[in-house]
Amino acid sequence: MTKINNNQSNSLSSIECVQDISHESAAAISGGIAVYTDANYGGKERTAKGVRDLRVSDRQENVLFNNQISSIINDTDKRWAFYTRAGYSGDRFTLEPGESAKDLFGTGFNDKITSYRSEASGSAQPL
Numbered sequence: 001m002t003k004i005n006n007n008q009s010n011s012l013s014s015i016e017c018v019q020d021i022s023h024e025s026a027a028a029i030s031g032g033i034a035v036y037t038d039a040n041y042g043g044k045e046r047t048a049k050g051v052r053d054l055r056v057s058d059r060q061e062n063v064l065f066n067n068q069i070s071s072i073i074n075d076t077d078k079r080w081a082f083y084t085r086a087g088y089s090g091d092r093f094t095l096e097p098g099e100s101a102k103d104l105f106g107t108g109f110n111d112k113i114t115s116y117r118s119e120a121s122g123s124a125q126p127l
Contacts, residue, residue, distance in 0.1 A: 033080050033116070034073040039103035041071050069113040073100040078118040088115050 037043035046065055074080050074095040084090035093109060095101060104110035 036071045082116040
């Protein structure tokens, strides 16, 4: 954001060479794990770089993602594990670095993810 002399702010979109980017591009730039409430990377989006227990973070942030995730992008250099229960328990699947899940429908995980975290090692269990 740029400052104008009279202490007013200019919109970012009015700055030359600044443009809106897609959710997918934002996740790639930020280098995090991006989860979406709709298939095809649509709906509400949350990007994280660390662990998430959605029952806890939803209460803290007042944003509902627990049992709402339908697509995921892993733009990190780590494997991420997704769980159907709090505390990183229940059914589990993983996404390797650079992998994504465009639509979780039919996988048994659509709208059922309650916690997720990055993993340094362990056996992968892809979708």
